Amino acid sequence: MEHMTSPEEIKGKKISVVAIWRAAVNLVVSEPRVLVPFAVLAAVEIVQLFILANSPHFPVNKIMAPLIQRIWGGVFLHYPYIYELLPRLVYYAKMAAGVFVGGVTTAMACLIVLQVERDRRVSLRKAFRQSMGRYVSLFLLMLLLYVAVHYAMKQPQLLLATLFHGKAKLLFLGPRPWFEVILPTFLFLLAVILQGFFVFSIPFIVIKGKKFLAALWSGVVLFAKNALRTLVLVGVPMLLYIPVTIVRSNTNTLADKFGPESIVFVLFVGVLIATFIVDALVTVATTLFFIEATDA
Amino acid sequence: MRKLLRMPKLLTVLLALSVTGLLGCEGPSFRAERKMYKAHKLAERVFKNPRSTPPMQFEEAVGAYRKIASEYRGSVLEVQAEFSIGHLYLVRGNFEEARAQYKKLTLDCEEKGNLCAEAHFAIGNTYEVEQSWPQAEAEYKFIMNTFPFSAKSLDLPLYVIRHYLKEKAAPDKVGAAVDQAVAYYTNLKADTEQEKGDFVLQGLVSRSYIEGQRWLDALDSLDKLTRDYPDFNPEEALWVKALIYSNKLRDKEKAKEELQKIVSDYPESKLAQKATIIIDRM
Numbered sequence: 001m002e003h004m005t006s007p008e009e010i011k012g013k014k015i016s017v018v019a020i021w022r023a024a025v026n027l028v029v030s031e032p033r034v035l036v037p038f039a040v041l042a043a044v045e046i047v048q049l050f051i052l053a054n055s056p057h058f059p060v061n062k063i064m065a066p067l068i069q070r071i072w073g074g075v076f077l078h079y080p081y082i083y084e085l086l087p088r089l090v091y092y093a094k095m096a097a098g099v100f101v102g103g104v105t106t107a108m109a110c111l112i113v114l115q116v117e118r119d120r121r122v123s124l125r126k127a128f129r130q131s132m133g134r135y136v137s138l139f140l141l142m143l144l145l146y147v148a149v150h151y152a153m154k155q156p157q158l159l160l161a162t163l164f165h166g167k168a169k170l171l172f173l174g175p176r177p178w179f180e181v182i183l184p185t186f187l188f189l190l191a192v193i194l195q196g197f198f199v200f201s202i203p204f205i206v207i208k209g210k211k212f213l214a215a216l217w218s219g220v221v222l223f224a225k226n227a228l229r230t231l232v233l234v235g236v237p238m239l240l241y242i243p244v245t246i247v248r249s250n251t252n253t254l255a256d257k258f259g260p261e262s263i264v265f266v267l268f269v270g271v272l273i274a275t276f277i278v279d280a281l282v283t284v285a286t287t288l289f290f291i292e293a294t295d296a
Numbered sequence: 297m298r299k300l301l302r303m304p305k306l307l308t309v310l311l312a313l314s315v316t317g318l319l320g321c322e323g324p325s326f327r328a329e330r331k332m333y334k335a336h337k338l339a340e341r342v343f344k345n346p347r348s349t350p351p352m353q354f355e356e357a358v359g360a361y362r363k364i365a366s367e368y369r370g371s372v373l374e375v376q377a378e379f380s381i382g383h384l385y386l387v388r389g390n391f392e393e394a395r396a397q398y399k400k401l402t403l404d405c406e407e408k409g410n411l412c413a414e415a416h417f418a419i420g421n422t423y424e425v426e427q428s429w430p431q432a433e434a435e436y437k438f439i440m441n442t443f444p445f446s447a448k449s450l451d452l453p454l455y456v457i458r459h460y461l462k463e464k465a466a467p468d469k470v471g472a473a474v475d476q477a478v479a480y481y482t483n484l485k486a487d488t489e490q491e492k493g494d495f496v497l498q499g500l501v502s503r504s505y506i507e508g509q510r511w512l513d514a515l516d517s518l519d520k521l522t523r524d525y526p527d528f529n530p531e532e533a534l535w536v537k538a539l540i541y542s543n544k545l546r547d548k549e550k551a552k553e554e555l556q557k558i559v560s561d562y563p564e565s566k567l568a569q570k571a572t573i574i575i576d577r578m
Contacts, residue, residue, distance in 0.1 A: 057321045079329035260333075 037105035080260035103138030335360035453477030474508030
């Protein structure tokens with residue numbers, strides 16, 4: 001397989017982020033099969049979305065109705081309140097899909113990138129088998145990642161709310177700039193950093209064959225040594241998700257204008273962008289970087 | 297590459313099938329809720345700007361409710377839709393049409409009970425908005441006499457007192473409204489068989505005095521509440537007494553006495569903790 005930017009161009013130099021990006025885009029264009037794992041994960045998430053959107057209806061209601069009634073209250077099984085709850089349900093479902101399926105699909109993508117870079121025949125089946133062979137480590141890693149992200153992303157808001165308690169201003173600024181500008185920006189940076197900590201652990205598991213803890217540690221070390229470049233590789237694709245985040249934080253206005261069902265559409269687009277585009281770009285770019293940095 | 301192209305097609309077919317299948321299972325009540333939501337959205341435009349809404353938009357909203365009413369005859373949705381049509385006429389200032397609409401809901405009152413009381417209350421409201429208080433009050437008294445134990449009729453005597461206070465009526469008119477409320481609740485007590493019912497009505501007597509700002513009568517009524525109904529959180533009545541002494545009669549000593557009674561007689565209650573804090577600050 002030929003690429004406009006070959007690994008040799010990257011190798012031997014101080015690995016340039018631009019060169020990595022060019023190689024990543026060329027790889028996706030010339031070998032679109034690298035997107036298959038992400039298409040599978042996106043399909044799983046979309047099916048989840050439609051199942052959850054149908055929580056009040058038969059047959060999904062047999063499982064979901066008692067659960068929603070118990071946790072959030074029966075009102076959320078009625079129109080239009082189910083659509084208010086849907087983003088939260090989808091968030092939890094995405095976590096489950098990420099832990100159970102996401103590790104394998106990301107590992108498959110890493111292996112496909114490796115196959116392409118080594119000029120081997122691309123075999124999805126082989127990549128799948130190899131990834132499934134490391135399922136336990138991948139599962140544990142994704143579980144740790146989601147728990148860490150879920151916990152860490154909640155803390156800044158709680159801290160800010162505590163600092164603001166009973167005060168009109170904090171460091172000369174009112175609540176609006178803090179909660180609408182500074183907090184979302186900080187949360188974005190935090191998400192990029194957290195992703196950076198874990199992003200090399202999957203290649204270490206499936207490409208280098210390391211065990212869970214060793215892969216986790218090696219990933220953190222590689223990130224620490226190349227922090228700025230990793231953050232750029234992870235952060236740039238994540239910028240694509242910002243418009244979706246803005247729309248998602250204004251679901252009430254959206255529902256008012258286009259009907260509550262429009263929330264399903266926004267979540268659908270969110271899955272396509274987050275899983276099919278952002279995750280794919282981050283994985284391909286960081287795997288290329290990993291291959292060059294570790295001479296895999 | 298062909299394999300890859302075939303895969304998304306298969307996924308699309310599977311997705312389309314699952315979506316169609318799931319949407320087909322939408323229950324009739326959910327569909328009805330969606331229709332009602334859409335009708336409410338149409339009505340919202342009228343409520344936001346009742347006088348300048350174009351007639352076409354007004355008719356569209358009324359039409360949506362009428363469709364629901366005819367489609368779901370005999371259900372709660374029919375009632376909601378009929379009420380909403382009445383409200384639309386009311387905000388547009390079409391009082392006769394609004395009353396005619398509400399009157400539709402006053403048929404078969406033996407079966408409907410509370411619902412009839414609500415419909416009559418809505419009729420009373422149309423008179424109030426039209427600045428015809430005597431007719432509104434007549435409608436309210438009709439509710440109180442015809443549906444004596446409905447939620448609406450238990451609230452109406454207090455509503456009437458509040459109306460006179462809001463209109464800054466002469467003190468004798470407010471006083472008369474308070475006396476009528478007290479008499480109404482006291483008469484109802486004769487018809488209740490349960491102690492809890494008596495307790496609720498005595499509580500409403502106290503509320504009537506409080507609404508009418510007759511503090512000494514209110515204190516007597518609250519005394520009766522603690523004395524005659526010791527099983528129904530009497531510390532709450534003591535708390536209200538303390539508030540009246542402190543905020544209305546400016547008698548801090550008496551207020552403190554009531555709070556001390558809460559602490560000594562009901563030390564396990566939540567109010568005892570609050571009372572202790574306030575006593576320490578006094």
